[in-house]
Amino acid sequence: MKQRSLIEDAKPARGRYGGFCFGGATPEGASAADPLPPGAVFPNGARAALLLTFDVEGVYGNGAGDMQREIANYSRICERLAHHGIPATFNVVGQMAEEQGPAFLETMWAADCEVAPHGYVHDMNKRYGGDAVYAGHYGPDENRAQVRDGIAAIEAIRPGSVKGFRLPYGHFNEHSYDAIEEAGLLWTSNVGIDDFLVPGQGFGAAPFRMRLGGKVYPMVEI
Numbered sequence: 001m002k003q004r005s006l007i008e009d010a011k012p013a014r015g016r017y018g019g020f021c022f023g024g025a026t027p028e029g030a031s032a033a034d035p036l037p038p039g040a041v042f043p044n045g046a047r048a049a050l051l052l053t054f055d056v057e058g059v060y061g062n063g064a065g066d067m068q069r070e071i072a073n074y075s076r077i078c079e080r081l082a083h084h085g086i087p088a089t090f091n092v093v094g095q096m097a098e099e100q101g102p103a104f105l106e107t108m109w110a111a112d113c114e115v116a117p118h119g120y121v122h123d124m125n126k127r128y129g130g131d132a133v134y135a136g137h138y139g140p141d142e143n144r145a146q147v148r149d150g151i152a153a154i155e156a157i158r159p160g161s162v163k164g165f166r167l168p169y170g171h172f173n174e175h176s177y178d179a180i181e182e183a184g185l186l187w188t189s190n191v192g193i194d195d196f197l198v199p200g201q202g203f204g205a206a207p208f209r210m211r212l213g214g215k216v217y218p219m220v221e222i
Contacts, residue, residue: 074090164187
């Protein structure tokens with residue numbers, strides 16, 4: 001596959017709302033609703049000052065990758081997190097979870113960390129062909145499969161453990177959020193970094209609920 005820019009085709013190709021939110025592009029039709037109080041007080045009463053996450057992509061992301069080196073690095077990260085009592089969320093590509101098996105994810109759970117899907121595949125053209133990489137380039141069926149199969153890959157190892165979802169590249173449309181809502185998840189993590197890259201382009205530091213067009217989704221966006 002030819003090399004592609006991370007900010008190429010920022011708008012969704014399917015659906016009306018959503019798009020690319022990593023790289024300073026504000027998603028079309030997206031806005032924040034009901035931001036949480038300062039200090040991130042969640043609806044269940046949980047509090048957080050800092051949300052620490054890792055995208056675990058192995059050789060499935062947009063880089064060449066070294067699977068064994070990455071696995072070894074995450075083992076060391078988990079040891080240090082556990083030593084300091086710092087919980088984190090690892091967003092793992094579902095295909096990687098399937099192929100690496102239970103021991104890989106158990107290292108993260110043993111460190112008292114959360115494991116969530118980072119899609120089932122990272123680049124969706126590797127599943128459907130063509131050159132449409134992002135979730136926002138696909139319709140409801142493909143987005144539903146991306147969410148469903150990503151969850152299933154992790155919950156085959158630890159049933160009922162998945163509470164949230166991060167889409168690869170932070171690219172989405174309303175079909176993506178519909179699928180996450182249908183799955184009954186509590187959080188998503190697809191937007192917000194843009195203020196770091198391009199001031200004024202993101203959604204700020206406070207977690208919120210995503211509004212796409214006239215619909216506000218129930219999941220907390222972190």
